[in-house]
Amino acid sequence: MMTIHGMTDSGNCYKPRLLMALLGLPFRHVEVSFLDGGTRQPAFTAKNPNAKVPLLELEDGRVLAESNAILCYLADGTSYMPLDRYERAVALQWMFFEQYSHEPHVAVRRSLMRYERLADQATPARMQTLLEQGNKALSVMETRLAGTPFLAGTAPSVADIALFAYTHCAEEGGFVLEDFRAVSAWLDRVRSLPGFRPMLPD
Amino acid sequence: MMTIHGMTDSGNCYKPRLLMALLGLPFRHVEVSFLDGGTRQPAFTAKNPNAKVPLLELEDGRVLAESNAILCYLADGTSYMPLDRYERAVALQWMFFEQYSHEPHVAVRRSLMRYERLADQATPARMQTLLEQGNKALSVMETRLAGTPFLAGTAPSVADIALFAYTHCAEEGGFVLEDFRAVSAWLDRVRSLPGFRPMLPD
Numbered sequence: 001m002m003t004i005h006g007m008t009d010s011g012n013c014y015k016p017r018l019l020m021a022l023l024g025l026p027f028r029h030v031e032v033s034f035l036d037g038g039t040r041q042p043a044f045t046a047k048n049p050n051a052k053v054p055l056l057e058l059e060d061g062r063v064l065a066e067s068n069a070i071l072c073y074l075a076d077g078t079s080y081m082p083l084d085r086y087e088r089a090v091a092l093q094w095m096f097f098e099q100y101s102h103e104p105h106v107a108v109r110r111s112l113m114r115y116e117r118l119a120d121q122a123t124p125a126r127m128q129t130l131l132e133q134g135n136k137a138l139s140v141m142e143t144r145l146a147g148t149p150f151l152a153g154t155a156p157s158v159a160d161i162a163l164f165a166y167t168h169c170a171e172e173g174g175f176v177l178e179d180f181r182a183v184s185a186w187l188d189r190v191r192s193l194p195g196f197r198p199m200l201p202d
Numbered sequence: 203m204m205t206i207h208g209m210t211d212s213g214n215c216y217k218p219r220l221l222m223a224l225l226g227l228p229f230r231h232v233e234v235s236f237l238d239g240g241t242r243q244p245a246f247t248a249k250n251p252n253a254k255v256p257l258l259e260l261e262d263g264r265v266l267a268e269s270n271a272i273l274c275y276l277a278d279g280t281s282y283m284p285l286d287r288y289e290r291a292v293a294l295q296w297m298f299f300e301q302y303s304h305e306p307h308v309a310v311r312r313s314l315m316r317y318e319r320l321a322d323q324a325t326p327a328r329m330q331t332l333l334e335q336g337n338k339a340l341s342v343m344e345t346r347l348a349g350t351p352f353l354a355g356t357a358p359s360v361a362d363i364a365l366f367a368y369t370h371c372a373e374e375g376g377f378v379l380e381d382f383r384a385v386s387a388w389l390d391r392v393r394s395l396p397g398f399r400p401m402l403p404d
Contacts, residue, residue, distance in 0.1 A: 049341075049342050049345045049346070050299060050303060050342050058288075062288060064288070064291055064292065064295055065295050065299070066294070066295040066298035066299060066302075067298075068294070068298050069291050069292075069294040069295035069297075069298050070291070072290075072291055072294050073287065073288070073290075073291035073294075076287050076290075076291070077287075085275065085278050085279075086260075086264060086266070086275070088274075088275075088278075089266055089271050089272070089274055089275035089278070090266065090271075092268070092270070092271040092274050092275075092294075093266055093267050093268040093271035095271075095298075096268035096269075096270050096271050096297075096298070096301055097252060097267070097268060099298055099301050099302045100268075100301045100302070100305075100306075101252060101254075103302075104302075104306070139251075140251050140252050143251045144251070
């Protein structure tokens, strides 16, 4: 059975949990968090020198880092990885957008509001910049989702998993999702997928 | 023929030019730069609402954004995209690492030193943080490349193109490449690939 080393409250770590639930894949979860220094322990950095979660560990001990690369590995050969060459590249386009233009603003602002040990980094100027950049990312998604039900096209893909993770909890970072109607409707579409599981247990 | 909309001096825009040269693919280059506002012109944002280059335009007019997604599209079906499922995911792991942990530090520090219109953002505190984070990214590469000739394994892949782009010019951002011996040897291996072209014309 595969193991996910991850922090339950992290959207990046939620991504593989959500996809494995949608695909019906069993997995073992090992809690590792940056909040208590777990990601900087030698036993963990031996597995991921970049000291980040999530980390996927295969049954044979091989490991894979980077949440979106893990999604691509898990989705390979399933309906969540588009078969068409262009559509597959479009899914990747949205995943790289997520890591460069969305997560560093939408997710980071949430972290600064949510985790007490980061509170001293939440200066007014930084919070304002993160708000503007996060809203810009949500607007780019809004433009896309006004014209297509899922990010890569007509069917749900890894791109939707990658962007659902921090968009669905963006309000915890002070973003107003009702300002983004197409994004909100898309969030509901993802929540309706068979096998969907929420980030945190009820 | 495909068209690359891009800025010649940008490493992100160099990535598709380099891969197309290595693959022997002809292309048309259209210069679009953020420095003169070109990426914010309506004619360009109609093609890429995220207002960034590079942008690949296919012969039929379809477009693709995000440099690393463009690399994956171009490499699909060639030796630069590993056939093995795990190795392909490892290549993607390094490409997501590039966009999250490398480019925002190594490339951004170079931009702040190189482009006069960004100079007011180059505060001593920011430059120091970028130096530390960039060196951390280079150390993660060093650890990997001490044990394998190319990032995804024994053969060159899209991951090497993605990370060559801003690593080869990291000294323009104040990084000292001779401190990273395995990285330096790898840069030479990439430069020796048949069809290699430099970022800027001689």
